[in-house]
Amino acid sequence: MDKMIVSPSPHLHAKASTASIMRDVVIALSPAIIVSILFYGWSEILVLAVSAVSCVALEWLIARYLMKRPELFSGSSALVTGLLLAMNLPATTPWWIVIVGAIVAIGIAKMSFGGLGQNIFNPAITARVFLLISFPVQMTNWTAPKGFIGGIDAVSGATPLGIIKEGLKSGQTIPQVLAGNGMDVHMILRDIGGSAGEISALALLAGFIYLLVRKVVKPWIPLSILVTIAVVAAIFNGIDPEHFTSPNFNLMTGGVLLGALFMATDYVTSPMSNWGGVVFGVGIGLIVMMIRYFGSYPEGMSFAILIMNCFVPLINRAFHQKKYGRA
Amino acid sequence: MAKLTFSIGGIHPADSKRARDCKIETLPLPPKVYVSMFQHLGAMAKPVVAVGDHVKAGQMIAEPGGFISAYIHSPVSGTVTAIGPRKDLAGFNQMHVEIQVEGDEWAEGIDLGPELVTAIPEDRDFILDRIKMNGVVGLGGATFPTHVKLNPPPGKKADCLIINGAECEPFLTSDFRILLERTDEIVVGAAIMQKVLGGCPCVIGIEENKPEALAAVRASLQRLGYPGIRVETLKKRYPQGGEKQLIDAVMHRQVRSGGLPIDVGAVVQNVATSLAVYEAVQKNKPLVTNVLTVTGDVIDPARQHNYLFRIGMPLSFIAEYAGGVPEGTKKIVSGGPMMGKAIANMDAATVKGSSSILYLGAATQRHAATPCISCGRCADACPMGLEPFLLKKLYAASDVEGLEKNAAQDCIECGCCQYSCPAYVPLLDNIRMAKAQVMAVIRARNAKK
Numbered sequence: 001m002d003k004m005i006v007s008p009s010p011h012l013h014a015k016a017s018t019a020s021i022m023r024d025v026v027i028a029l030s031p032a033i034i035v036s037i038l039f040y041g042w043s044e045i046l047v048l049a050v051s052a053v054s055c056v057a058l059e060w061l062i063a064r065y066l067m068k069r070p071e072l073f074s075g076s077s078a079l080v081t082g083l084l085l086a087m088n089l090p091a092t093t094p095w096w097i098v099i100v101g102a103i104v105a106i107g108i109a110k111m112s113f114g115g116l117g118q119n120i121f122n123p124a125i126t127a128r129v130f131l132l133i134s135f136p137v138q139m140t141n142w143t144a145p146k147g148f149i150g151g152i153d154a155v156s157g158a159t160p161l162g163i164i165k166e167g168l169k170s171g172q173t174i175p176q177v178l179a180g181n182g183m184d185v186h187m188i189l190r191d192i193g194g195s196a197g198e199i200s201a202l203a204l205l206a207g208f209i210y211l212l213v214r215k216v217v218k219p220w221i222p223l224s225i226l227v228t229i230a231v232v233a234a235i236f237n238g239i240d241p242e243h244f245t246s247p248n249f250n251l252m253t254g255g256v257l258l259g260a261l262f263m264a265t266d267y268v269t270s271p272m273s274n275w276g277g278v279v280f281g282v283g284i285g286l287i288v289m290m291i292r293y294f295g296s297y298p299e300g301m302s303f304a305i306l307i308m309n310c311f312v313p314l315i316n317r318a319f320h321q322k323k324y325g326r327a
Numbered sequence: 328m329a330k331l332t333f334s335i336g337g338i339h340p341a342d343s344k345r346a347r348d349c350k351i352e353t354l355p356l357p358p359k360v361y362v363s364m365f366q367h368l369g370a371m372a373k374p375v376v377a378v379g380d381h382v383k384a385g386q387m388i389a390e391p392g393g394f395i396s397a398y399i400h401s402p403v404s405g406t407v408t409a410i411g412p413r414k415d416l417a418g419f420n421q422m423h424v425e426i427q428v429e430g431d432e433w434a435e436g437i438d439l440g441p442e443l444v445t446a447i448p449e450d451r452d453f454i455l456d457r458i459k460m461n462g463v464v465g466l467g468g469a470t471f472p473t474h475v476k477l478n479p480p481p482g483k484k485a486d487c488l489i490i491n492g493a494e495c496e497p498f499l500t501s502d503f504r505i506l507l508e509r510t511d512e513i514v515v516g517a518a519i520m521q522k523v524l525g526g527c528p529c530v531i532g533i534e535e536n537k538p539e540a541l542a543a544v545r546a547s548l549q550r551l552g553y554p555g556i557r558v559e560t561l562k563k564r565y566p567q568g569g570e571k572q573l574i575d576a577v578m579h580r581q582v583r584s585g586g587l588p589i590d591v592g593a594v595v596q597n598v599a600t601s602l603a604v605y606e607a608v609q610k611n612k613p614l615v616t617n618v619l620t621v622t623g624d625v626i627d628p629a630r631q632h633n634y635l636f637r638i639g640m641p642l643s644f645i646a647e648y649a650g651g652v653p654e655g656t657k658k659i660v661s662g663g664p665m666m667g668k669a670i671a672n673m674d675a676a677t678v679k680g681s682s683s684i685l686y687l688g689a690a691t692q693r694h695a696a697t698p699c700i701s702c703g704r705c706a707d708a709c710p711m712g713l714e715p716f717l718l719k720k721l722y723a724a725s726d727v728e729g730l731e732k733n734a735a736q737d738c739i740e741c742g743c744c745q746y747s748c749p750a751y752v753p754l755l756d757n758i759r760m761a762k763a764q765v766m767a768v769i770r771a772r773n774a775k776k
Contacts, residue, residue, distance in 0.1 A: 005658040006669040008756055010742030011691045012340055012497065016704075016749045018697055074697070117698035117750075272703040272714070323712035323734055324335050324571060325581040 018116075022076030024216045028207035029083050029262065035200040040091035048086040050095045054102035055082030062111045072115040081105055084124035087258060088302075089131070090139065097135055101127040121309045122269045125259075129302045161254050164245060165298035173242035201257050208261040217265045220277040225260040226251060228285025236293060244293060255301035256288065263301075269309045276319035283308045330535055332562035333572035336710035338743045340565055340665070342536050343497040346622040346631040351504050353635045354648060356428050360403050360639030361413055362388065364422040366678035367464040368471045369395030374424050380407045384637075385434040385613050387460075388424055397472045398462040400613035402637035404432040416642065416661055416675035417668060423676065426639070437612050443511050444609040445551060447519050454523050454608050461607035462614045462679075467491055467568065467597030468666065470680040473604065476596070477523045479589045485524040486592030489577050490517045490601055492533040492540065493561055493568030496663025499683055501618040502598050504633045506533065506540035510547040513598050516605035518553050524594060529556040530577050531598075536563045565665060566741040570595045572710050584737050585769075614638075614679055621645065623686030625655040636677050643673040646684055653686050660685040665742045694751040705744035705754055711737045715744035715754040722761035727768055736765045 037044050059078040064070045085105050089098060105127035113119040132139045140162065167177030211217045229250050236244035250256065255263075264270060264284055271280050284304040291300025364372045370393030382388060382401040389399040405428045412420035433439060448454055459474035479485060490513070494502040506513065514531075521529045533541050544558050561567050561576060571582050573595055580591040588595055596604075599617060606612040621632045630650045642661070646652060652659070660667040662682055670684075705715035713734055721729040730736075735758060744754040 004656065004670070005692065006671045007658070007693065008759065009660075009662075009664075009666050009668070009740070010746050010755065011658060011660050011664040011667065011669065011685075011687055012742075012746055013690075013694075013751070014338070014340070014747050014749075016747075017694070017751070018700055018749045021700075021702070021749055072698075077700075115698065117700050267700045267702045270701075272701060272706060272716070321706050321709070321712040321714055322335060323584075324575070324710065324737065325583045325586070326712075326734065326737075327581065 018074070019076045021216055022080050024211060024214050025080050025262075026076075026083065028211045028216075029080075029087070031203035031206045032087065032200055032258075033083065035203040036087070036091070044091040046095060047089055047091055047093055047098055048083065050098045051086035051089070051102055052079055052082035054099050055079065055085065055106050058102055058106040059111065059115075062107060063115065067111065067115075069115075072111070074116040077116050078106060081110065081123045084262060085127050087262075088124055088128040088255065093131075093138060097131060097138055100134075101131050104130045117268055119268055120312070121306055122263055122266050125263055125302045125305050125309075129306060132302070161292070161298040165292075168243060174245060175242065201252055204257045204261055211265075218274065218277065220274050221264050221270055221281045222260040224278045224281025225264060225285045225288075226256070228282045229256060229289055232286065232289040236289075250289070250292065254292075254299040259301040259305055260284075264305050264308075269312060271312055271315040271319065273316070273319040273321065276315040279315055279319070280308050280312065283311065330560045330562045331532065331576040332564050332567065333569075333575040333710060335575075335712045336708050336743060337564045337566070337572075338708050338746055339563070340497050340746065342563065343624065344500050344503065344536070345498065345628060346500045346620050346633055347503055349500070349504070349620075349631055349633045351508055351618055351633045351635050354637070354640065354645060356403060356431065356637070357640050357644040358428055359408070359641075360405075360426050360428060360637065361423045361641065361676040362399060362402065362426065362639040363413075363415060363676060363678050364389055364399065364424070365415075366399070366470060366638065366680065367397040368469055369393060369397070371422060372396055372399045374410050374422070376401075376407050376410075376424065378407050378410060381405070382407060382426060383432050383434040385437045385615060387462075387613070391472075395472055395475055397464050398460060398613070400462055400615050401426060402615040402639050403428045405429040414672045414675060416670045416672055418671040438610040439612070440610075443515070445515055447515070447522055448608065451523055454519060457608045457611065458604055461603075461612065463600065463603045463607050464614065464679055465597060466599035466603060466617060466680055466682075467570075467595075468662070468680065468682075469570075470678075473596070473600055476594060477520055479524075479594070483589045484592060485527045485589065485594045487527055487578055487594070488517070488521050488524055488529040489573055489593060489595045490529065490531040490598055491568050491570075491573055491595055492531055492537070492544075492598045493573060494537070495534060495563075495565045495567040495569075496665055496667070497565075498620065498622050498624075498685055499663050500620045500622070501633055501682055503537050503540055505602055505618055506537070506598055507543050509602050510543045511551060512605040513601045514544065514547045514551055514553065514556065515609065516601035516603070517556055517596075519604055519608050520594075520596060520601065521555060526555065527592075529553075531556065531558045532561045532567075532573060532577055533558065534561045534563045534567055565743065566710055566739070569710065569739055569741060571739065584734060617677075617679060617681060619645075619677070619681050620683045620685075621649045622683065623653065623656070623688070624690060625688035626653045626686050636681070638679055638681075639676045641674050641676050642670065642684060645677070646673060649684075655688045656686040657689055658687045658691045660687060664691075665746065666740065693753070696752045697750045699750055699752055702749060704747040704749065708743035708747040710741060710743060711739060713738060713744075713758075715748075715758060716752075718761055719752065719754055719757045722757045722764075727764050730761050731765045731768065735761045736769060738762050 056078045063073040105123040109123035109126035110119045230247040233247040233250040237246045287304035288300045372389035376388045383404045405426045409425040413423040415421045463473040464470040574593040603614045659670045
């Protein structure tokens, strides 16, 4: 008889692996990536390519030569970080700023904590915030460059959130700001500036539903973020619609959907339990609305996620599974 | 009627019941059998025969070595040729009685006829004595002596007898086959145990993927007329057949950590045990036979079998009779693929609780572990509500206190966590060792009291 394996049970394993999960995330991101390429054209392709290649290459280089632990190179997860980073950047971002972002995401936020599974902060969000603070001009240059379908010729301008924040700061009411800029609040798919990943709510939702069906993620974190934002906005907008934007507007603008669906749901930097996820999501929703309504930045999704990332270990300590026979 | 299931965790592996349509066949006798003295939970049995003795099939050859122990009988007629250590399937030496097979003569007083005996003896002690003297042990995996389990300590009363026909482990089909082919006997066995327990209600639980078995048992109950026994359909979900999970599913009660099923009024017995109880009480036949499945993911479907075997048959004898080890086999398992044991020694002999020879191919090979990504699948899968990722961390940090606080000792070793882990972290390997440390601490503390 040939030599047989002798090892303890279980002798079976489920099909899902870390690589298959990351593959599912890439598949889920692809509708939004395709939409943004169609709208933003070659410049979006460049940002995506530079970000993805530099994240994967950096992780390999750091694991191989700096940490001298080549097994820490995860490949698929670095690719996901690269894609998410690109989707958080304007399509006009110069290639060298993208590389700086990749260095922050992979080098600082991920590998310096020990690589995959060890990082406290979401790498792509950390990089985005770093770039936003370091390169405010390039990072807020939300333009609509010429895409492959329709679109407007490179019209430069701020995002709706930015326009309204500036208007409110100068003492105008929201209706005055909108009228002054020839805008109305019915914006869903296109014709508004915004970072590539944010442009198509439907594409993002489609990808997220795929992840739900594949049981890669659970809906609790995104749901609690979106519900919190809607509730807070409904209260303030109900009291004073001239100075506080509506729930619809807040859900559809900025990085809310990309953040809630794909960034806040990152396994490593979110709580393990369902109720922990709800606390995490409500926290993000409250912080986003605080920043948007009362802060100096027009948008707060990235900050909110990073702040709540800090609380994940505490949340994990507070919420445990319901144990059998110990009620 | 609503399908029952347990309330925490669980997984849904493919059921792979590939041998479900193979009728039970009787194996021929090998030249020699090797009867282990350690085929039940508790103390080792003590041989009462000597080398050179002639024994008949069904003759008692070993007596219990303690309160929790069991009688063992010769499965064949022949001459005792050796008594001494022999390697079991894990490769550990255990005391065995070696018997050279000569003919097939059974001991007096055993009814080998096929007639169904439905008249249940009136005397409870007589029934318990028959179960004990005929060496019946639980055949669902733990091989706990059945007469002990059917005799609750004073002050404890059974509210429900659960007959476990879940057979939730993938591949295994022996319980399914006896449910189809020995239905009436299993039902009478259940009625006997019900009587011993004072007439409490009895539920026969069978998973939904065995509709033929559900129908057969329902028809049998109607035919034989046992109003106190009912059938419940269970959802297909692993580990539905785990004792604690089945109690939760059927009675909506949970056994307290460290407690026994009888604390919540539950007694769980496997369908194969029910059959053994029937044979012991109604036919005075000792437990020397059982059914095992020869199957796997690399075996030619035509070479799969459900065999009626006698205890003490070498696994290699059965494997050869079934056509040898299939090409592509990487691991041979005795028991289910989730909780069974990998066989290190194919010359080991079958025991009362043997349930399969499982040939697994390349899919069973382990992958190198990669970093935990905190996906939480292990915690979602754990039917005891534990957090395997946390237990592994605490074990790595040698934090025995933390392990006890987080209930490592409650682990039932079902394997759901390790099965689910996308990073291939050997969670159960770690938790098993952690559990042993915590149990040692608990035992030491109890000894001091």
